Amino acid sequence: xxxxxxxxxxEPRLDEAHTLAERAKPHIGGVKLGMEFFYAHGHHGVLDxxxxxxxxxxxxxxxxxxxxxxxxxxxxxxxxxxxVTVHASGGRAMMEDAKAAAGEQCKVVAVTMLTSLDExxxxxxxxxxxxxxxxxxxxxxxxxxxxxxxxxxxxxVAAVHREWKDGFLVVPGLRPAGSAAGxxxxxxxxxxxxxxxxxxxxxxxxxxxAADPRQAARDIEATL
Ligand SMILES: O=C(O)c1cc(=O)[nH]c(=O)n1[C@@H]1O[C@H](COP(=O)(O)O)[C@@H](O)[C@H]1O
Numbered sequence: 211x212x213x214x215x216x217x218x219x220x221e222p223r224l225d226e227a228h229t230l231a232e233r234a235k236p237h238i239g240g241v242k243l244g245m246e247f248f249y250a251h252g253h254h255g256v257l258d259x260x261x262x263x264x265x266x267x268x269x270x271x272x273x274x275x276x277x278x279x280x281x282x283x284x285x286x287x288x289x290x291x292x293x294v295t296v297h298a299s300g301g302r303a304m305m306e307d308a309k310a311a312a313g314e315q316c317k318v319v320a321v322t323m324l325t326s327l328d329e330x331x332x333x334x335x336x337x338x339x340x341x342x343x344x345x346x347x348x349x350x351x352x353x354x355x356x357x358x359x360x361x362x363x364x365x366x367v368a369a370v371h372r373e374w375k376d377g378f379l380v381v382p383g384l385r386p387a388g389s390a391a392g393x394x395x396x397x398x399x400x401x402x403x404x405x406x407x408x409x410x411x412x413x414x415x416x417x418x419x420a421a422d423p424r425q426a427a428r429d430i431e432a433t434l
Contacts, residue, residue: 214408217242218241221247244270248270256289270295363396365396400433401433401434
């Protein structure tokens with residue numbers, strides 16, 4: 211089975227990001243490039259990292275009117291990413307149009323509820339109810355919109371997996387036992403998320419901020 215770990219290269223310096231990915235490469239299945247990287251380096255940066263030969267997850271979290279989101283998707287589809295994110299709260303038309311604009315080979319997944327939020331944070335955005343209910347509702351919407359899957363925390367992935375067996379389920383907010391949560395609130399271990407049905411495990415700081423990132427990636431791989 212291929213390695214489900216995608217290393218989040220949340221690093222504004224291109225050479226540092228490249229070196230980090232190169233070091234971790236034997237123990238990861240792909241790399242995730244998010245806003246921090248893409249806003250700094252754009253297409254040129256993505257192509258540089260693509261030379262490493264790992265699948266690229268472009269985490270741009272598109273969230274706009276359908277026309278704008280679809281045209282943004284079209285603009286990045288030329289980079290042939292393996293995965294791109296949109297926000298489920300952008301609604302059905304936005305997700306449908308973004309999916310249609312992505313290449314055939316590209317999985318489009320919808321972010322449901324950020325792993326940095328808890329129930330209290332959710333209530334303050336005007337959404338009543340539990341994270342579980344909110345994630346399930348948005349997962350249904352993403353599925354109806356023809357997306358490949360969703361992004362959720364490891365706390366909800368088992369429930370989503372039960373309802374959406376072939377859904378492509380991306381789980382960030384992962385912390386090996388004993389590592390610092392930082393700004394993440396809904397965390398589980400990589401192994402737990404894997405056992406509960408995650409297709410992709412997104413891991414950043416537990417690897418990138420480790421004294422020896424290659425060893426950290428190897429240690430996580432060994433737990434899976
Ligand atoms: O879409 C994401 O990847 C994402 C969604 C989410 O709900 N929570 C979340 O942490 N992420 C991303 O996953 C990565 C987590 O990084 P670490 O907390 O350093 O492991 C970051 O790049 C976040 O942007």
